[in-house]
Amino acid sequence: MSRAEPRGIAAPDPRRITTRREFGRELTLARRRSGLTVRQVATRVGLPTSTLGGYFAGSHLPALQPADLLVTLLAALGIDRAEDVRRWGEAYWRVREGATDAADFDDSKNSARLLVSTRPPVDRLAVEPRVRGRDTLVRALDDRVAAAAGCEQSTAVHVLQGLGGCGKSMVALTVAEHAQAAGIPVFWISGDSTETLAAGMHALTVQLGAAGYLSEGGSPPDTLWRCLDDLLDRWLLVLDNVDDPQRVLALPGARIGDGTGWLRPVEGGRGTVIVTTRDGDQAIWGDPLPPWLRLHRVGGLSAADGARVLAELAGDDDAAGGAELSDRLGGLPLALMLVGRYLAETRRIPSRLGASALPRTYGEYRDTLRHSGYRTLVPEHGRGDERLVIGRSWRLSLDLLARRGVPQAGALLGTLACFGTEPIPYGELLLAETLSGTTLFEGITARGIWQALRALDDLGLITLHAPAESGERCSESLELHPLVRDMARHDAASSEPAVAYLETGTALLHAALRNAHPKSPEAWHKWRSLLSHATAPLELLTVLPTATAAVRAALELGGDAAQYLRASGLRDRAEATFSAVLRLSADRLADTDPLRLDIEHNFARLRYDQGRYAEAEQLYRTVLARRRARLGHRHPDTLVTQHYLARTLRRLREFEQARTLLEETFRIRLELLGARHPDTLTSRQGIADLLRAEGEVAQAETIYAEVLADRTEVLGPDHPATLSTRQYRAELLHARGHLVEAEAELRLLRAANQRVRGADHPRTLAVGSTLAEVLVDLGRPADAAEVAVVVAGATRRLFGAAHPATLAARRRLARIESEITGVATDSGDSSAPPAHR
Structure with a gap:
C-alpha cells in the first residue's frame, strides 16, 4: 500500500478470503486503514453509497462491469501494488464462483426453524404418579445443584442412564422443580435428535444474550458454554432423552469425553448438568470416565x-400382591403405570x-401373564429384552379396549407408531374421509x-394434547411413549401387516x-409439523x-420432505433425507423411473444451492441423459433438467455451453408450446440472466422488458412470475442509475406483492429493501428509513430476532438513520448476507 499504515488497525489479507462476508470484512479493513468513509470512497469510484456499502458489508461482490471496477476500488483504498491487486483478484473470483444466486433467496435464505422451548415441563409432575424409590439419587442431585457455587471440586455433569420408561426424566424433572423453587434458573433441552438438541441449544444461547456471536459464524457450542460459564449464580441444564449421545453431543470425529461438543466440564463450579439417556455404554461416555462426568444407572x-405405585393408581392395598406383580413387571415405572x-x-x-373374564386384581393380572405363553418377563441375572414387559402390558390394554367395543384401537396405535x-x-x-377408505379402517x-x-x-398408551391457546396454526396433537411406540412399531413392521400400515x-x-x-x-408451517412423520x-x-x-x-x-428442507434452507438435513430416499430408490426403482429421476433432479438442485456446481453439473447431466x-429430448421434464443444467453452467462460467442449452431449450419450447407459453418465457428469462452475468446489462434489460410484457398479458400483472420479472428489471434500473424510474416501479411492485403475496413474503421484503436503497441514493434518507423500518419489523417476525436476514435488515436501517443524523455507522464488522437478494 502506498500511504502510511495507521496503527491499531489490522492489515487486510485477501489470501484468507473464502466467502462473500470475508471479502467484505477484508475490504472494510482496507477502507479503515485508508482513513476514508464509505461516502468518500463512493465519490472516488463513482458508484452509489448504498452499492459501496453492500461491498463493505459483504452483502454482494463488486459487479463484473465495468471490467476495471475492482482495480478502481482498490486504487481508491490505496492498494495499487501489482502483487496485492493480483491477490485481491484471485480472492474475488474464488468467492464469486462459490456464491449463491440472488434469485434463489426464496430457496436458500428463508430457513425454517424448529419450534423448541427451554422451559422445564414441571407441570407434568402434577398429573403423573409420585416419583418413588429415587430419594437417594434425587437428594444427591439436589445437593449438587443447591451448593454448586461452593463445589468447584465436585462432579458437575451427571448422566442418568437406563431403560426407556424407568423414570430417568421424572428424576430430572423432580430435581428441576426443586431448583426452581429455590430460585435457581433451569434450562430444559430435548436431545432426541441432533437437530432438536442443536435448536434447543441455539434457543438457550439466544436466551442468554449471545445471538449476535452465532450470526457472525462463531462456534455454537463454544458460544453457549462461554455464556453458561459467565453466569454469576447457580444454574441447572437438563439434556433429556439423549439416546444417541455420540452423534448428538460430540463433534464429528471427536469423543464426548473430549469436552469439545455440546457436553463439557462446567467451569467455576456454579452450574450443574443432568443428561438422561438409554445408552450406558461406557466406551461412549469415556473409559475411564472423564473426572467431570458421573454415570448413574437407573434401574x-x-x-x-413398585407396589406403592400400583396402589396409587389401581387403588388396591394388597401390598404383598403388588410387590410380586411389580417384580414380574421388572419394576419399570411406565409398565407399573x-x-x-x-x-x-x-x-x-x-x-x-x-x-369377570378380565383380570381385576394383582394376582389375576400376574396369572394372565404367567399363562399367556409369553416369555419370561425378567430373565435370571437381569439379562434379556426388558422391553417385552411393556410390550405385553400394552397388548393386554388393547385386549381390554377390544372387549369394550373399540376393536380398531390396536390398528390405530400401530398406525400412530409408524409416524x-x-x-x-x-x-x-x-x-375420517381418508381413514375410512383404507383396508385397516374401512368405514x-x-x-x-x-x-x-x-x-x-x-x-396411558398415548397422551392427548389440546391446541395451545395462542397461535392460529396450532392443531390437536398426541404423543406416544417411546417404549409403547417401539413395541407397536415392531409389530406393525412385521412383513405381513407392513403393507397395510404403509398404505x-x-x-x-x-x-x-x-x-x-x-x-x-x-406451506412451510404444515411441513414443519409433519416433517418427521x-x-x-x-x-x-x-x-x-x-x-x-x-x-x-x-x-x-420422502422426496418432497427433502425438497422442503432444501427450499427452507436446512441443507444438511436435506442432504441426509435425499441420501436415504436415493438409497431406497436405487434398490426399488429402475434408473430411468420418472419418480427416481425427479428425486435425483432435485438432489442436483441441492448441490447447486450448496455451491457445489461441478457435482450439480454431473448430476444434471446424468438425469438429463x-x-x-x-x-x-422434447419432454417437459427433460427440458426442465436441461434448463437447470444451463443455469449451473452459467455459474461455472461456461457461458457458451450454457447459451447452447438455453437456446436449444427455448427453441424446442417455442416450437412445441409457442412464444408466449410460461415455460417458453422462463427460457427467455434464463437467456436474460445469462446476459446479465456476462455484463450485457442493456441487452438483459431489453429481454426482461419483453418477457415482462408477455407475462403480464399471458399470466396477468399479478402472477408471481410476472412480479419476479418486474423485480429483476427494477433492480437493473437501480444498477444503471435510473433512480426516478426505479422508485416508481418499485413502489408499484411493492404494492402488488403486498396484495398478492402478503406484506411479509420474502419477495415483498426484497422489493422493500431495494426501494429503501433507491431512496437513499436519491438523497431522501427519511423516506428510506420509513420503508426500512417496515422491512426490518417484518423480517424479524418472519425469521426471528437472531436470523442473519433480520440482522442485515437492522444494519440497513441503522445505516440509513445515520444518513439522517450525520453520525456514521460501520456496517462492515458484523456483516451478513442481505436479507432478500
Missing part, C-alpha cells in the same frame, strides 16, 4: 416402591358386561376415531399435504423390497 423400582390404570379400569366395568417421534398433529392427519367415522383416541389416552400412513400424509407444495413458504414411512421399506404403490408413495413423500432416453 427398576424395588418391589415395595399402565398396569395400574388397566386394573383401575377393569374394576369400573360392571361384571354383568363380561368383565415419527415428534408430537403427532392428529387433527390434521387422522381425517370408520370421525366419532369412531375419537373414541379410539380417547380409549388409548385413558389407558394407511402414506394415504393420511398425502391427504394432509395435498396442497402443501414443499417449495412454497405459505413424512419421512418415517421410509423405515418400513426395509421389509418391503418391491416397488408397490405404497412404496412409491413413501418414496415420493436418462430423461432423454426414457422420455425423449
Whole structure:
C-alpha cells in the first residue's frame, strides 16, 4: 500500500478470503486503514453509497462491469501494488464462483426453524404418579445443584442412564422443580435428535444474550458454554432423552469425553448438568470416565416402591400382591403405570358386561401373564429384552379396549407408531374421509376415531394434547411413549401387516399435504409439523423390497420432505433425507423411473444451492441423459433438467455451453408450446440472466422488458412470475442509475406483492429493501428509513430476532438513520448476507 499504515488497525489479507462476508470484512479493513468513509470512497469510484456499502458489508461482490471496477476500488483504498491487486483478484473470483444466486433467496435464505422451548415441563409432575424409590439419587442431585457455587471440586455433569420408561426424566424433572423453587434458573433441552438438541441449544444461547456471536459464524457450542460459564449464580441444564449421545453431543470425529461438543466440564463450579439417556455404554461416555462426568444407572423400582405405585393408581392395598406383580413387571415405572390404570379400569366395568373374564386384581393380572405363553418377563441375572414387559402390558390394554367395543384401537396405535417421534398433529392427519377408505379402517367415522383416541389416552398408551391457546396454526396433537411406540412399531413392521400400515400412513400424509407444495413458504408451517412423520414411512421399506404403490408413495413423500428442507434452507438435513430416499430408490426403482429421476433432479438442485456446481453439473447431466432416453429430448421434464443444467453452467462460467442449452431449450419450447407459453418465457428469462452475468446489462434489460410484457398479458400483472420479472428489471434500473424510474416501479411492485403475496413474503421484503436503497441514493434518507423500518419489523417476525436476514435488515436501517443524523455507522464488522437478494 502506498500511504502510511495507521496503527491499531489490522492489515487486510485477501489470501484468507473464502466467502462473500470475508471479502467484505477484508475490504472494510482496507477502507479503515485508508482513513476514508464509505461516502468518500463512493465519490472516488463513482458508484452509489448504498452499492459501496453492500461491498463493505459483504452483502454482494463488486459487479463484473465495468471490467476495471475492482482495480478502481482498490486504487481508491490505496492498494495499487501489482502483487496485492493480483491477490485481491484471485480472492474475488474464488468467492464469486462459490456464491449463491440472488434469485434463489426464496430457496436458500428463508430457513425454517424448529419450534423448541427451554422451559422445564414441571407441570407434568402434577398429573403423573409420585416419583418413588429415587430419594437417594434425587437428594444427591439436589445437593449438587443447591451448593454448586461452593463445589468447584465436585462432579458437575451427571448422566442418568437406563431403560426407556424407568423414570430417568421424572428424576430430572423432580430435581428441576426443586431448583426452581429455590430460585435457581433451569434450562430444559430435548436431545432426541441432533437437530432438536442443536435448536434447543441455539434457543438457550439466544436466551442468554449471545445471538449476535452465532450470526457472525462463531462456534455454537463454544458460544453457549462461554455464556453458561459467565453466569454469576447457580444454574441447572437438563439434556433429556439423549439416546444417541455420540452423534448428538460430540463433534464429528471427536469423543464426548473430549469436552469439545455440546457436553463439557462446567467451569467455576456454579452450574450443574443432568443428561438422561438409554445408552450406558461406557466406551461412549469415556473409559475411564472423564473426572467431570458421573454415570448413574437407573434401574427398576424395588418391589415395595413398585407396589406403592400400583396402589396409587389401581387403588388396591394388597401390598404383598403388588410387590410380586411389580417384580414380574421388572419394576419399570411406565409398565407399573399402565398396569395400574388397566386394573383401575377393569374394576369400573360392571361384571354383568363380561368383565369377570378380565383380570381385576394383582394376582389375576400376574396369572394372565404367567399363562399367556409369553416369555419370561425378567430373565435370571437381569439379562434379556426388558422391553417385552411393556410390550405385553400394552397388548393386554388393547385386549381390554377390544372387549369394550373399540376393536380398531390396536390398528390405530400401530398406525400412530409408524409416524415419527415428534408430537403427532392428529387433527390434521387422522381425517375420517381418508381413514375410512383404507383396508385397516374401512368405514370408520370421525366419532369412531375419537373414541379410539380417547380409549388409548385413558389407558396411558398415548397422551392427548389440546391446541395451545395462542397461535392460529396450532392443531390437536398426541404423543406416544417411546417404549409403547417401539413395541407397536415392531409389530406393525412385521412383513405381513407392513403393507397395510404403509398404505394407511402414506394415504393420511398425502391427504394432509395435498396442497402443501414443499417449495412454497405459505406451506412451510404444515411441513414443519409433519416433517418427521413424512419421512418415517421410509423405515418400513426395509421389509418391503418391491416397488408397490405404497412404496412409491413413501418414496415420493420422502422426496418432497427433502425438497422442503432444501427450499427452507436446512441443507444438511436435506442432504441426509435425499441420501436415504436415493438409497431406497436405487434398490426399488429402475434408473430411468420418472419418480427416481425427479428425486435425483432435485438432489442436483441441492448441490447447486450448496455451491457445489461441478457435482450439480454431473448430476444434471446424468438425469438429463436418462430423461432423454426414457422420455425423449422434447419432454417437459427433460427440458426442465436441461434448463437447470444451463443455469449451473452459467455459474461455472461456461457461458457458451450454457447459451447452447438455453437456446436449444427455448427453441424446442417455442416450437412445441409457442412464444408466449410460461415455460417458453422462463427460457427467455434464463437467456436474460445469462446476459446479465456476462455484463450485457442493456441487452438483459431489453429481454426482461419483453418477457415482462408477455407475462403480464399471458399470466396477468399479478402472477408471481410476472412480479419476479418486474423485480429483476427494477433492480437493473437501480444498477444503471435510473433512480426516478426505479422508485416508481418499485413502489408499484411493492404494492402488488403486498396484495398478492402478503406484506411479509420474502419477495415483498426484497422489493422493500431495494426501494429503501433507491431512496437513499436519491438523497431522501427519511423516506428510506420509513420503508426500512417496515422491512426490518417484518423480517424479524418472519425469521426471528437472531436470523442473519433480520440482522442485515437492522444494519440497513441503522445505516440509513445515520444518513439522517450525520453520525456514521460501520456496517462492515458484523456483516451478513442481505436479507432478500
